[in-house]
Amino acid sequence: MTDGPTYGFDTLQIHAGAKPDPATGARQTPIYQTTAYVFRDADHAAALFNLQEVGFIYSRLTNPTVAVLQERIATLEGGVGAVCCSSGHAAQIMALFPLMGPGKNIIASTRLYGGTVTQFSQTIKRFGWSCKFVDFDDVDAVKAAVDDDTRAIFGEAIANPGGYIMDVRSIADVADAAGIPLIIDNTTATPYLCRPIEHGATLVVHSTTKYLTGNGTVTGGCIVDSGKFDWSANDKFPSLSQPEPAYHGLKFHETFGPLAFTFHGIAIGLRDLGMTMNPQAAHYTLMGTETLSLRMERHVENAMKIAQWLENDDRVDYVTYAGLESSPYFERVKTVCPKGAGGLFTFAVKGGYDACVKLVNALEIFSHVANLGDTRSLIIHSASTTHRQLSAEQQEAAGAGANVVRVSIGTEDANDLIADLDQALAKATS
């Protein structure tokens, strides 16, 4: 498919990055199940290894099936390039790796996926990196947290578990003023509901495990670069602006311009960290992207109906869905996610911990799992599972109090989902 900025999202999600296979004419993107690629001759091999020519060397770095997915996600997000990797958590490390060094820090929102809180508060310390968690609704506090060693700001467009909506633009302004990139985890919104680059984000990361694949089959991640950041404007990003000893002193930004971050992600990130996406996973995720807009529309429609039904039910204390007028983020949704507030929210059940456990056990269509973004409706009671090790105060602060369950609304018939919740709430609160 030729580049066409005039194509709509529904067309691009099927065609971007793909063309009939040049060898066989296969219409669907083949799974290139190969580790290595034959060089034309020794000069070709040398040019590839010197980064003077783009091509396939070895599948830890690049693979034709994965390359189609990279181009597709980059196009859907409005970026210039993307690097896929083995999981969403790998994508976060791959995004930070070129920016960070020992003693450097990031600023992250207090409202994040639980696994990300652990990665940023505990594991990155082993690299000598650190993270300051700040309430992103307090823009002055974010500004005040930036210091000389801050190298990035990180938040989620629609955040777990409560469906909090981030004001991406106001935080992007803080990052711009500080000369550092804003990284947005767009997993729960997807580029169909929110395109963070249009709101000023530099980099977008995904757990492709979730909505992009859409049916709970494979784990994967992706880092998309807007191509808009000037890595040479200050001396904060030497990996991108200064000579790279492992490539005979090549400077990534000078050589690759807006594609510097993407080339670095492949040539250094995948080469040396090795968190590679395999072609089978790329295949499943490519299948998923073809129906992304159709599924997201249904996820949003169902989530809205179910959130409204729950909010009017006497057995429920409150519902946090940002699509509801009662949400403090109702107005913000219109600018950040104009097509809807996603499929994820929490609600509080009268009867507390015991009622929540009974509810989860009594549901028949909803699955009790630690995942989101599946076609299937999913539920989890955080206080008895993912947030079990936390104190009651910590659970409350995380939006995961003993009386709260999180749902990821699927694409089933909304009436069936409501009937399932109705019968399970009856058992839970009787």
Ligand SMILES: *Cc1c(COP(=O)(O)O)cnc(C)c1O
């Ligand atoms: C699942 C998830 C991640 C982590 O992704 P994995 O593919 O499980 O490594 C990161 N951020 C968000 C918002 C997620 O939902």
